Amino acid sequence: GDSVTQMEGPVTLSEEAFLTINCTYTATGYPSLFWYVQYPGEGLQLLLKATKADDKGSNKGFEATYRKETTSFHLEKGSVQVSDSAVYFCALIDAGGTSYGKLTFGQGTILTVHP
């Protein structure tokens, strides 16, 4: 079945540092890939997405490129801020006809950014 694996966390950075959170996936078809963010006490917010190989999703300075050859979708940001502190989830929707938009999530990576 489908699965998503994220780098083990948590991740602690100083403000303005470079961020990478690794994500790899296994899927039977050609999935769409997502990064969601969860701030303390809140639900999930879509951060960015990519729907086919070599697509780059971007939002709020975050980027991730859909790499079919390495089955990866790593999240990057060039300069993190304290306000980026949150839990980040990589997720996929299998493009197969019976997926009906079911999201499969990784275990999440806690990011803490210090001033």
Add this chain to the structure above:
Amino acid sequence: DAGVTQSPTHLIKTRGQQVTLRCSPKSGHDTVSWYQQALGQGPQFIFQYYEEEERQRGNFPDRFSGHQFPNYSSELNVNALLLGDSALYLCASRRQDTEAFFGQGTRLTVV
């Protein structure tokens, strides 16, 4: 647009009791999915409702059931609660060809 709203935000139940959680989808959305997020874990898919029917189900026991109403709102019911059912329950809504929007969740604690 109020987005996806869930109620209640928190509740505490005793083992063996039953609980009902509610979700109102974002305006224009007709599909509702429920997820369970245990502490420190990623959300796990419970089931999805479309046109008032369960369309897809994850690996959850029959104690977990749901309903969708004609106005697209939805309920999640859990019977015979176990301590392990303590989690954040998330509702997500979408319509065809859009991404899912999540509510803030209901934090269920079973004691």
